[in-house]
Amino acid sequence: MPSEAKSWRWRYRFDGKEKMMSLGEYPKVGLKEARDRLAEARKLWSGGIDPLAERKAVVEAKEAEEREQQRRAESSFELIARDWWARWKEGKSRRHADTVMSRLEADVFARYGHRTRHLRTSSVKLNGS
Structure with a gap:
């Protein structure tokens, strides 16, 4: 064969x-x-x-x-914020750290999570988008 x-x-x-x-x-x-x-x-x-x-x-x-x-996926705002949060929460109470993450998830990620880190903050403030 x-x-x-x-x-x-x-x-x-x-x-x-x-x-x-x-x-x-x-x-x-x-x-x-x-x-x-x-x-x-x-x-x-x-x-x-x-x-x-x-x-x-x-x-x-x-x-x-x-x-x-x-x-782009690796540099999204949400991914960077979650990475920051993982380092930031050290030394904080679990309740406070969870509250901060809950607020990020509820208020920030839905609107800005998909954006890349090359986002210019002035355009966000001016355009509100």
Whole structure:
């Protein structure tokens, strides 16, 4: 029983170089889907665009967007405030610390929790948003 995976591939030339592009692994990608992917790649190729380079650019752009979203999530006001609270509560009574967190959750996070730390306080004061 062969252990090699079967895949759909397309060989083409671009800028005088022979290239090979994977269209997907069989049976995850069926014949119809492989043909559709090939048609899209050929359309790019006939327009003077290297399909492999285009695929790489799309993947890199998607990864950059995911990194940016992760950075925003990690620098949200709510996350920073919760981190601050965890350090601040040391030496405070449990009741007082819980009251402060309850007020943050009830009054602040709903309105400002999603904002990033790059928020300019003057715009919040002026716009009230």
